[in-house]
Amino acid sequence: MAEPSKIFLSPPHMSGEEQKYINEAFQTNWIAPLGPHVDAFEKELAEYAGVRDAVAVSSGTAAIHLGLRLLDVQQGDVVFCSSLTFVASANPVLYQGAEPVFIDSEPDSWNMSPAALEEAMIRAVNTNKLPKAAIIVNLYGQSAKMDELLAICNHYDVPVIEDAAESLGAEYQGQKSGTFGKFGVYSFNGNKIITTSGGGMLVSNDEEALQKARFLAAQARDSAAHYQHSQIGNNYRMSNILAGVGRAQLKVLDERVNTRQEIFLRYKEALGNIEGITFMPELRNAVHNRWLTTLTIDAEKLGVTPMDIINALADNSIEARPVWKPLHLQPLFKGAEYFSHTSTKSVSEELFNTGICLPSGSNLTEKQQERVIESVLGVCQRKLKFVSQKR
Numbered sequence: 001m002a003e004p005s006k007i008f009l010s011p012p013h014m015s016g017e018e019q020k021y022i023n024e025a026f027q028t029n030w031i032a033p034l035g036p037h038v039d040a041f042e043k044e045l046a047e048y049a050g051v052r053d054a055v056a057v058s059s060g061t062a063a064i065h066l067g068l069r070l071l072d073v074q075q076g077d078v079v080f081c082s083s084l085t086f087v088a089s090a091n092p093v094l095y096q097g098a099e100p101v102f103i104d105s106e107p108d109s110w111n112m113s114p115a116a117l118e119e120a121m122i123r124a125v126n127t128n129k130l131p132k133a134a135i136i137v138n139l140y141g142q143s144a145k146m147d148e149l150l151a152i153c154n155h156y157d158v159p160v161i162e163d164a165a166e167s168l169g170a171e172y173q174g175q176k177s178g179t180f181g182k183f184g185v186y187s188f189n190g191n192k193i194i195t196t197s198g199g200g201m202l203v204s205n206d207e208e209a210l211q212k213a214r215f216l217a218a219q220a221r222d223s224a225a226h227y228q229h230s231q232i233g234n235n236y237r238m239s240n241i242l243a244g245v246g247r248a249q250l251k252v253l254d255e256r257v258n259t260r261q262e263i264f265l266r267y268k269e270a271l272g273n274i275e276g277i278t279f280m281p282e283l284r285n286a287v288h289n290r291w292l293t294t295l296t297i298d299a300e301k302l303g304v305t306p307m308d309i310i311n312a313l314a315d316n317s318i319e320a321r322p323v324w325k326p327l328h329l330q331p332l333f334k335g336a337e338y339f340s341h342t343s344t345k346s347v348s349e350e351l352f353n354t355g356i357c358l359p360s361g362s363n364l365t366e367k368q369q370e371r372v373i374e375s376v377l378g379v380c381q382r383k384l385k386f387v388s389q390k391r
Contacts, residue, residue: 007318007372010191010292013363015252021244034218035240041247042201048250049176051184051203053210056238056246057217060165060187060200064135065092066213066236067161067183067202073098073132080120082112082137082144082163083326083338084348089137089163090327101131102328104340105347109283110294111144112136113347114152116339121156123339134160138167138177139324140280140357141193141260141291146172146180161185165200168193169257171287178203188242193256193291193362194249196242257289259362263369264290267358270373271295274380276302294323296354304380306356312379318372323355 021037030036038056046054057063073079075097081090083102093100103120106113117134124130134153136144146162153160164170164178165187171177178184183206188199204210215221220233238246264279271277276298282288299305306322313320326348328338340346359372 004317004371007359007364007368008361009319009321009357009359010361011363012190012195012197013256013361015248017248017251018245021248022241025241025244030240033237033239035243037240037243037247038238041238041243041250044247044250045186045201046203048253049179049184049203051179052205053207054201054203055210055213055217056243057200057202057236058238059088059198059236060163060185060189061088061092062217062234062236063183063185063187063200063202064089064161064163065095065234066216067185068092068096068098068133069216070183070209070213071133071159071161077132078124078129080117080131080134080158081327082135082139083328084110084139084324084351085137085163085327086165086324087327087330087332088165089135090333093135098132099336100327100333101337102326102333102339104338105139105351106145106341107347108281109142109144110139110280110347110351111142112149113341114145114148116341117149117152120339121152121158125156130156131158134158135163136160136181137163137165138170140294141167141170141289142280142283143167143170143172143177143180143286145283150180159183165189166192166291167289169253169287170289172283173285177289182206183209188246188249193260193289194246194253196238196246196249199238199242199246256362257287260290260293260360261288263360263362263364264288264293266366266369267293267295267373271376274302276300276304290360292357292360294355294357296351297356298354302380306354309356309376309379313372313375316371316375318359318375320359321357323351323357325352 042054077098104116160181162181162184167177184203186201188196217236222228280294
């Protein structure tokens with residue numbers, strides 16, 4: 001019997017229009033970085049998000065790094081960061097020689113805890129070391145509680161970089177995700193809701209700052225006939241070809257969001273009534289793009305651990321993953337300061353120990369999704385049967 005085809009967590013999903021823009025780049029010989037597609041992609045993304053300007057760069061990580069540079073984060077400075085996220089959210093802090101301080105999640109959104117952030121700010125005031133910036137992540141396609149978090153940061157005059165790498169197309173209180181902070185960041189990595197294969201975008205209403213970002217991202221070349229450089233630059237600009245791919249992808253973004261929301265609802269309908277399975281909640285007055293469908297497993301109630309399910313899916317050629325390992329637990333950041341949601345509860349650690357991400361690509365067919373659901377139900381039933389026989 002032939003092996004079943006692999007079901008991936010979140011593979012690229014082309015619209016069919018990308019080749020038109022790629023061909024145009026070739027026909028006009030705009031192959032090198034920059035070009036008309038880059039300019040158009042920046043303008044179209046800014047219009048979609050409702051901001052004044054956007055800068056297309058090589059990755060979401062590059063966008064965060066540029067944001068930190070624009071905020072003059074330097075060696076010895078402190079930057080507050082969400083702990084429950086991918087390492088790319090905090091690596092640029094290290095690039096600048098600064099010190100990350102990690103902030104726990106809260107259970108309503110799985111994003112940065114306002115209570116933990118407030119505690120960290122009070123401690124920072126008492127030690128006379130306020131952060132130079134705060135990086136707030138919107139996890140798995142859902143906005144953090146930006147009104148509460150911004151109120152705290154604004155009170156202490158701490159600028160915010162909103163890491164919306166996973167939440168393009170989501171909304172919070174009627175405003176597009178990624179547009180609340182001083183700077184917003186999007187990612188177009190191959191697994192994101194839309195992709196340019198690799199790429200990112202820095203957005204802001206501060207047009208002057210983004211002009212400086214363009215300068216820094218293009219090796220900080222001074223205005224001179226010869227190559228002259230007065231400060232360190234980065235090679236971070238997006239190519240014209242990839243920007244063309246992004247333009248085609250952006251046209252179907254809302255459609256991709258709708259599809260992923262439908263995928264989530266099918267999972268919830270099939271698995272949501274099982275005791276021991278709880279799906280990532282959705283904030284009121286918000287739109288979750290459901291980039292990934294995520295859930296937690298209560299091993300005591302279900303008789304199944306998250307790794308039991310992940311391994312069973314892998315046996316059926318289905319990719320699933322644990323929730324992000326919190327950054328304060330990563331060897332890279334050993335010894336970094338961490339503020340938990342309460343004195344007795346670390347939400348990010350609980351989510352890491354209990355959470356699973358299921359296949360959620362917008363090109364996932366209903367038949368493939370049925371295979372995922374049947375695999376999850378199968379391992380649960382086998383475990384429950386085994387427990388029953390053991391008793």
